[in-house]
Amino acid sequence: SQKIEQNSEALNIQEGKTATLTCNYTNYSPAYLQWYRQDPGRGPVFLLLIRENEKEKRKERLKVTFDTTLKQSLFHITASQPADSATYLCALDTFMDTGRRALTFGSGTRLQVQP
Amino acid sequence: DAGVTQSPTHLIKTRGQQVTLRCSPKSGHDTVSWYQQALGQGPQFIFQYYEEEERQRGNFPDRFSGHQFPNYSSELNVNALLLGDSALYLCASSAGGLLAFFGQGTRLTVV
Numbered sequence: 001s002q003k004i005e006q007n008s009e010a011l012n013i014q015e016g017k018t019a020t021l022t023c024n025y026t027n028y029s030p031a032y033l034q035w036y037r038q039d040p041g042r043g044p045v046f047l048l049l050i051r052e053n054e055k056e057k058r059k060e061r062l063k064v065t066f067d068t069t070l071k072q073s074l075f076h077i078t079a080s081q082p083a084d085s086a087t088y089l090c091a092l093d094t095f096m097d098t099g100r101r102a103l104t105f106g107s108g109t110r111l112q113v114q115p
Numbered sequence: 116d117a118g119v120t121q122s123p124t125h126l127i128k129t130r131g132q133q134v135t136l137r138c139s140p141k142s143g144h145d146t147v148s149w150y151q152q153a154l155g156q157g158p159q160f161i162f163q164y165y166e167e168e169e170r171q172r173g174n175f176p177d178r179f180s181g182h183q184f185p186n187y188s189s190e191l192n193v194n195a196l197l198l199g200d201s202a203l204y205l206c207a208s209s210a211g212g213l214l215a216f217f218g219q220g221t222r223l224t225v226v
Contacts, residue, residue, distance in 0.1 A: 046214055
């Protein structure tokens with residue numbers, strides 16, 4: 001069966017360090033993979049999208065890698081700040097019959113950055 | 116641009132009741148998807164509406180139904196509420212492109 005796995009345990013790191021979050025998937029062939037940030041009680045906010053033919057994508061302090069052979073994406077936040085504390089969701093982007101797309105989410109990893 | 120707006124923000128219902136949640140998509144977006152997010156879990160896809168029709172459905176019972184209006188806004192209806200329906204309900208809109216924008220969600224509590 002199709003499965004998306006993110007580390008369910010919270011990740012606690014010290015301010016200034018690099019946070020690395022993992023997303024593994026099975027039985028999917030996503031065209032795109034997306035990362036979202038979600039704060040408590042709020043909707044997810046889009047951060048980065050990476051295509052299946054891209055190995056790496058960067059945006060400011062964020063970096064995403066995508067290995068379709070390993071079926072894994074890594075999400076890095078460099079020089080982390082307490083304001084980066086949130087839950088980070090991995091989402092696989094799959095085309096439906098209509099040509100429109102739907103997102104399938106992992107359960108998310110909570111990041112806590114300690115000052 | 117107000118982005119995606121959902122109403123109400125919070126709602127308490129009794130088991131067996133029916134509920135309607137509303138979503139106004141981001142300007143220029145014609146596709147609306149609904150998700151259910153239980154506490155500690157990722158959002159689960161309920162269904163997607165495009166051109167006023169349900170185009171794709173996730174693994175949710177028929178108690179969950181929806182509608183899309185000509186102005187692209189959408190409603191999610193849940194009948195015969197169960198305690199397990201308590202969750203954050205998220206609406207996401209898109210224009211068939213790469214990015215989906217989420218609303219702030221409606222927190223539904225069934226007692």
